[in-house]
Amino acid sequence: MSNQSILKLAIQKSGRLYEDSVGLLKSCSIGVSNGGGRLRTVASNFPLEVYFLRDDDIPQYVEDGVADCGIVGENVLFEKNKKVQIEEPLGFGKCRLSLAMPKARNYEGVQGLRGARIATSYPHLLGQFLKQNKVDAEIHEISGSVEIAPGIGLADCICDLVSTGSTLISNGLKEVEVLLRSEAVMVSNQHLDFPKRQLLDKLLFRIRAVRKAKNNKYILLNAPNDRIEDIKKILPGMKSPTVLPLAEPGWSSVHSVVQEDHFWDIIEDLQAIGAQGILVVPIEKMIV
Ligand code: PRT
Ligand code: ZN
Numbered sequence: 278m279s280n281q282s283i284l285k286l287a288i289q290k291s292g293r294l295y296e297d298s299v300g301l302l303k304s305c306s307i308g309v310s311n312g313g314g315r316l317r318t319v320a321s322n323f324p325l326e327v328y329f330l331r332d333d334d335i336p337q338y339v340e341d342g343v344a345d346c347g348i349v350g351e352n353v354l355f356e357k358n359k360k361v362q363i364e365e366p367l368g369f370g371k372c373r374l375s376l377a378m379p380k381a382r383n384y385e386g387v388q389g390l391r392g393a394r395i396a397t398s399y400p401h402l403l404g405q406f407l408k409q410n411k412v413d414a415e416i417h418e419i420s421g422s423v424e425i426a427p428g429i430g431l432a433d434c435i436c437d438l439v440s441t442g443s444t445l446i447s448n449g450l451k452e453v454e455v456l457l458r459s460e461a462v463m464v465s466n467q468h469l470d471f472p473k474r475q476l477l478d479k480l481l482f483r484i485r486a487v488r489k490a491k492n493n494k495y496i497l498l499n500a501p502n503d504r505i506e507d508i509k510k511i512l513p514g515m516k517s518p519t520v521l522p523l524a525e526p527g528w529s530s531v532h533s534v535v536q537e538d539h540f541w542d543i544i545e546d547l548q549a550i551g552a553q554g555i556l557v558v559p560i561e562k563m564i565v
Pocket of ligand 1: 289291292293294330331332333350351352353370371372437438439440442443445459460461
């Protein structure tokens, strides 16, 4: 019975996804400590057991049901090609899997890759891409430091992860083709029993509330009463904005929620129609 009442989550043991994975749980009020490099730990404040693994192993563990769910990059997930369910994008670990070649070389499109030697840690995804484009090329699988392969004469080009692009630049390479855009996702075993499914849904509910809150801001401003109607049009709010009278006659305070993406445009519009004393505050959790 106790087996069924705890959800087993696999996250990266250390590396680029570790901090954000633990941070996400923390923002859902779930505490995790990996003290002493342990393989697993029981989280506080949620029936959750956390397994710390290499990211490459996470899809297999989840497919086999050793872990019920896991946090892993789509790049690894699609490369490993395991049978797991994608539950939710998590908005971190963003990168792209790209083809790059020495910057002095002329890129003649995908067809120009015919016969090329391409170094990569992603043979499956690269193979798929070449097949889709009906291009025969040599795939050289290497596990690390792929970006140095052209410089040492091991390959003509590479297929590797890129985020800022600075690794490519410092190795004299240019990005010529994007194969995949990736971010960390929550994946789950395809055969979760009902109690575990319920626990995972509860965890996903919290994750969505936290992520939604991050993408939104709470805004407060003062405005003359004759401008309120115009301001309402700019600030839709979750239902509609809250309007409260100020002590000063003829003035009101307006409260609403705005999306981070539209934020600066909205502020400019609000100032233009007479809003004053604009305050913007972060939202911790948002349940809609
Ligand atoms: O030990 P373990 O196997 O768990 O870790 P790892 O070394 O395989 O992975 P790690 O920690 O490097 O990355 C984990 C995951 O982070 C990846 O699978 C991606 O989903 C995601 N991610 C996001 C990245 C990058 N951005 C990234 N830039 N993973 C690797 N890189 C590398 C890339 O390979 C290249 O060497 O960073 C370099 C390029 O970075 P820029 O910024 O110079 O372009
Ligand atoms: Zn790895």
